[in-house]
Amino acid sequence: MAVVAVVAAANAGDVTRRDVVWLAVLMVAALVYQEAIRSIDRVRDVAVAGSSYTHLLSVWVFASVLLLPPVLTAVLVVFGYLHAYLRIYWRRVLFYRKVFSAATVLIASVGAHVLLAVMYPGQGHSYVEALEGPVGLAALVAAAVVYRLVNYGLVLTVILVTNLDRPARAALGNASDHLMLSGGVALGCGVAMVMTIEPWLMPILMLTVLGLHMGLLVPQFREASRNDQKTGLFNASFWSKQVSDEMDHARRLDGTMAILVVDLDHFKRVNDRNGHLAGDLVLRAVAEAIKKSVRTHDIVGRYGGEEFAVVLPGVTTNGVLPAAERIRDAIAQVRVAVTDLNGVERVIAGLTASVGAAVFPDHGTDRNSLLLTADAALYEAKDAGRDRTRLAGRTIRVPSARLPATPVPGDHLRH
Numbered sequence: 001m002a003v004v005a006v007v008a009a010a011n012a013g014d015v016t017r018r019d020v021v022w023l024a025v026l027m028v029a030a031l032v033y034q035e036a037i038r039s040i041d042r043v044r045d046v047a048v049a050g051s052s053y054t055h056l057l058s059v060w061v062f063a064s065v066l067l068l069p070p071v072l073t074a075v076l077v078v079f080g081y082l083h084a085y086l087r088i089y090w091r092r093v094l095f096y097r098k099v100f101s102a103a104t105v106l107i108a109s110v111g112a113h114v115l116l117a118v119m120y121p122g123q124g125h126s127y128v129e130a131l132e133g134p135v136g137l138a139a140l141v142a143a144a145v146v147y148r149l150v151n152y153g154l155v156l157t158v159i160l161v162t163n164l165d166r167p168a169r170a171a172l173g174n175a176s177d178h179l180m181l182s183g184g185v186a187l188g189c190g191v192a193m194v195m196t197i198e199p200w201l202m203p204i205l206m207l208t209v210l211g212l213h214m215g216l217l218v219p220q221f222r223e224a225s226r227n228d229q230k231t232g233l234f235n236a237s238f239w240s241k242q243v244s245d246e247m248d249h250a251r252r253l254d255g256t257m258a259i260l261v262v263d264l265d266h267f268k269r270v271n272d273r274n275g276h277l278a279g280d281l282v283l284r285a286v287a288e289a290i291k292k293s294v295r296t297h298d299i300v301g302r303y304g305g306e307e308f309a310v311v312l313p314g315v316t317t318n319g320v321l322p323a324a325e326r327i328r329d330a331i332a333q334v335r336v337a338v339t340d341l342n343g344v345e346r347v348i349a350g351l352t353a354s355v356g357a358a359v360f361p362d363h364g365t366d367r368n369s370l371l372l373t374a375d376a377a378l379y380e381a382k383d384a385g386r387d388r389t390r391l392a393g394r395t396i397r398v399p400s401a402r403l404p405a406t407p408v409p410g411d412h413l414r415h
Helices: 002-008 017-036 038-047 058-067 070-089 095-119 133-162 175-197 199-226 236-252 267-274 276-293 317-332 367-383
Strands: 257-264 299-304 307-313 336-339 345-348 353-360 389-391
Touching: 002 070, 002 095, 017 038, 017 058, 017 070, 017 175, 017 199, 058 070, 058 095, 058 133, 058 175, 070 095, 095 133, 133 175, 175 199, 236 257, 236 299, 236 307, 236 367, 257 317, 257 367, 267 276, 267 345, 276 299, 276 307, 276 317, 276 336, 307 317, 317 353, 317 389, 353 367, 367 389
Parallel strands: 353 389
Antiparallel strands: 257 307, 257 353, 299 307, 336 345
């Protein structure tokens, strides 16, 4: 499709010497950019596997859409993707995937060029000078939308049909990445205008693009700092901070909040009989079940091992037990297909959990006291035979200096 599109658009004006010079400038800019972001993109390539990938080569490609005939845009795209594969993705990404990505960009570029040709007939292939007033802005936005939707739509379709085992939302990518790419396309318009007015200002725009690219790592850094790698839930440190924040909020509003400490019963048997890989699958399934059984604004974390913890903002003593029972019921419904240590496929089901519950301010007025109170209730549930929920029956008050500000995962939740 990409080859046919480029060939069909090959008669969109003759290639001039100025076009060749502009192509050379854009190729050099793309080369410098990709060499500068090699180490960053290797990190991102691993982090965003299985979702749409944002690449700011589009800055230079969209600039070429506004300046060059489709044939020369095709040269720039092929050059950019081939260079990126050889210098960044060699032996890390299957070659045909980059061929496919390049093809989607070519189709999107031709689509944007055709739209501009329809809106500005007889203009040739350089549209920068014609983009004036509200009509020019509308034409530019329309071309950018066509470029983005065609490229993204083709890539997203293939990701969805080749990753049927993953949630569809995982293929969509980060919202911040989409915003970043939209900014990159807009910057491509700026590049085209600077090239026609004062090409020597290009180095300034290069610095802007590099700074924009650094922002693409922000979602990965943020997720790594607050999420548990096995389950995707908040890790112990970040969850504990959320407890303190929600408690401060409830204190200011004279409100309530509850916490639940959830511990899978006899989870060691799962690991002993099926291996730790199977155990990890079970933990992920349980984490997903807990998230689906609570409200969207409740805060779920993994506190270490087979222990989970939930913050329930606004929940009172009367409401905490039903919430805990919904979680226990959801865990009981979990079924996970695994391969055991003997290579036999089997289904793990019938999981049970014990839950300890505590409510602010009834059972504690600071984070450490509330956690210890919920933990004591969990012990009571374990001692009573497991597979049940216990609401704290007493208040434990501990000076905050006696406990670390950020609990160590699993440190005080061992059973």
